[in-house]
Amino acid sequence: MTIAAKTVLVTGANRGIGRALAEEALRRGAKRVYAGTRQPLAHPDSRVTPVTLDVTNAAQIQAAAQQIGSLDILINNAGIALYDDLSDRAALERHLAVNLFGTYGVTQAYLPALTRSRGAIVNNVSLMALAPLPLTPAYSVSKAAAFSLTQSLRALLAGRGVRVHAVLTGPTDTDMNRGFDIPKASPEAVARAIFDGVENEEEDIFPDPMSAAMADGWRGGVAKAFERENAALAQAAAAA
Numbered sequence: 001m002t003i004a005a006k007t008v009l010v011t012g013a014n015r016g017i018g019r020a021l022a023e024e025a026l027r028r029g030a031k032r033v034y035a036g037t038r039q040p041l042a043h044p045d046s047r048v049t050p051v052t053l054d055v056t057n058a059a060q061i062q063a064a065a066q067q068i069g070s071l072d073i074l075i076n077n078a079g080i081a082l083y084d085d086l087s088d089r090a091a092l093e094r095h096l097a098v099n100l101f102g103t104y105g106v107t108q109a110y111l112p113a114l115t116r117s118r119g120a121i122v123n124n125v126s127l128m129a130l131a132p133l134p135l136t137p138a139y140s141v142s143k144a145a146a147f148s149l150t151q152s153l154r155a156l157l158a159g160r161g162v163r164v165h166a167v168l169t170g171p172t173d174t175d176m177n178r179g180f181d182i183p184k185a186s187p188e189a190v191a192r193a194i195f196d197g198v199e200n201e202e203e204d205i206f207p208d209p210m211s212a213a214m215a216d217g218w219r220g221g222v223a224k225a226f227e228r229e230n231a232a233l234a235q236a237a238a239a240a
Ligand SMILES: NC(=O)c1ccc[n+]([C@@H]2O[C@H](COP(=O)([O-])OP(=O)(O)OC[C@H]3O[C@@H](n4cnc5c(N)ncnc54)[C@H](OP(=O)(O)O)[C@@H]3O)[C@@H](O)[C@H]2O)c1
Pocket: 011, 012, 013, 014, 015, 016, 017, 018, 037, 038, 039, 053, 054, 055, 056, 076, 077, 078, 079, 080, 081, 098, 102, 124, 125, 126, 127, 168, 169, 170, 171, 172, 173, 174, 175, 176, 177
């Protein structure tokens, strides 16, 4: 899978990692970049088509899918992260609405187009899918759920020729973690590593120094082996 000449949709494309992904797709020669944003966006490159897309809004998701028509790569990047302590159910629901059901809803809307193109889905999850940071437990729950969604979709869509990538992103220098005084990767470096991972057909992409240090452990570990076993079991059951 190369990015050149491809049609790419990035959600949350107006700032942070999403904006860097849109720019990197252009740099790699994408034919068209659909920039999903909640607010109107103007971009100097004529290959960028702004798309109004709040990922919690079913009508906007449908309208965007009709506007776009054909698509090679869907990048579910839009996300929210708020501090909480699990005492407020509404905070958990808010995170799930964007980070899980937003990803789910957009993916369902583009599945026919991605099946036609034998394309790819790239879900910008988080290292917190693997272990929660209890300063943002609701966020961590939503990312663990989004990762599980990604793993199941990978198995379920393999037969249709659609690749499904999880990005286990670590700390990146964006508005999202402005308050954390820790080493962070630049959004531009993370965007490059994400597209490198897609081009190299890595199922799970570890796009920054902190996550990259865990890549080998994850890929060779029991949880990954179990994911593969379960996927094979489901495939065998479906074939029988
Ligand atoms: N930064 C990190 O350290 C880090 C680490 C791991 C994973 N991630 C993941 O990377 C992704 C991008 O994060 P970021 O760091 O670039 O964060 P960011 O700078 O806060 O940007 C978040 C983006 O998501 C959009 N968004 C939020 N809610 C939305 C909704 N309901 N519909 C559509 N768009 C929505 C925002 O749009 P508005 O401008 O309209 O709010 C913005 O474009 C997220 O999924 C995040 O969980 C980030």
